[in-house]
Amino acid sequence: MFARSALTIALALCLSQPAFSAEDNTDKSVKITTGNSTAGSNRTTDKNTVVASNDNLNAAGQNSAEQDEQRLKPTLVNQMSDINSASGNEPDTSKPVTAQTERALEKAQAVVETLPENPTDPVNGAASKASQEKSVEEWTLDGLNNANWVSDLGKGQFTEYAKAQVLLNRHHASPGVIDGISGKNMLKAISAFQVMNGLPATGALDTQTWDLLSAGQSNDVFQNYTITQQDIDGPYAASIPHDYAEQAKMKGLYYTRVTEMLGERFHMDENFLKKLNPEATFAKVGETIIVTNTREDLSDPVALIIAHKGAKQVYAFDSNNKMVATYPATIGSTDTPSPKGTYQVKAIAPNPWYGYNPKNFVQGKNMKPLSLPPGPNNPVGNMWIALTKPSFGIHGTPEPSLISKTASHGCIRLTNWDANALSKRVKPGVTVRFLE
Structure with a gap:
């Protein structure tokens, strides 16, 4: 079963949003990837084929890439590299995952495995009756705030789904981007919300789930x-x-x-x-x-983060092993699976510089280290949560609509707002574990 599978932390360079320039000096191979921003193939290449290889050391004992890297200092990204490089294999000091946590994960994953890949596609090429009737609905402020659950709503983009997504967002069961569409990220969020609140984990937006989502919500969505x-x-x-x-x-x-x-x-x-x-x-x-009108910050600190590669989902637990937040995520790929192990949060860097290093992968024709400035369109977005495995972290993205829909080089990629929300409730030492 999912909950009894080996726990893995799978963190490497992200396919379209690669990680920081910190390198693991115990591994002299590099991964070459295409410059495509959303997908690409990669291969492990012998160090001799890399322009800045150890066979090209100059008289001072440094190659040109290392000299260039020194010239980039001082920048936050290099400071992060220093932090990461000093913390290669730290022991797991976390508490074992409890039976309560395993049951919660098993329920959530059981639903994810049954979800269709394209939940918004019409069944047999025909939209439901509800879909046809609602296609002309006005998207007004009153229409959105007064939307209420109806049975057999169907697949498509509706005010009811838009309202439900905001409510899920408020309850920290993130649907990713709010778009009013009953996509897979929304269904995963519903499942997670049900698990967090002791409801049958069906992934269906039924009356009971809608009522619990709406309970106590005095502010307009x-x-x-x-x-x-x-x-x-x-x-x-x-x-x-x-x-x-x-x-x-x-x-x-x-x-x-x-x-x-x-x-x-x-x-x-x-x-x-x-x-x-x-x-x-x-x-x-x-x-x-x-x-x-979105969520407020989580009230309790996060004590454990579990990233599930198959579900493309991050689950956050408090110190009592209660699931308190979930986020859709992009985690690794078939070509670049995440490395195994258990790690901890090492440091948190908002608005980070991004350190590109061709030793990790090559983008375009760039064969020298580069320092990319901060900003929401930085390759790691505007938040970097460094892990004790060099070069690996949880981070944001410049393309939030693609979260959970594309592959990565192994990093945990969230929307910028979800990465920021998580960063506020974690601190160094929090355990991060990955499930396959």
């Missing part, structure tokens, strides 16, 4: 927001180039537009934000738009 001068001013980047060498020249890897920024602030899919505000320009101070 959607609200009006007035665009400010600061929203307009940014800072913003004209664009984010794909090439890391070009990114390294930038002052910051900022948002590129107001709608991108507002989407992340309110945990919304950018296109969904535009759908709710079809007349908005997003360019005028004082303009009023509809946005979500």
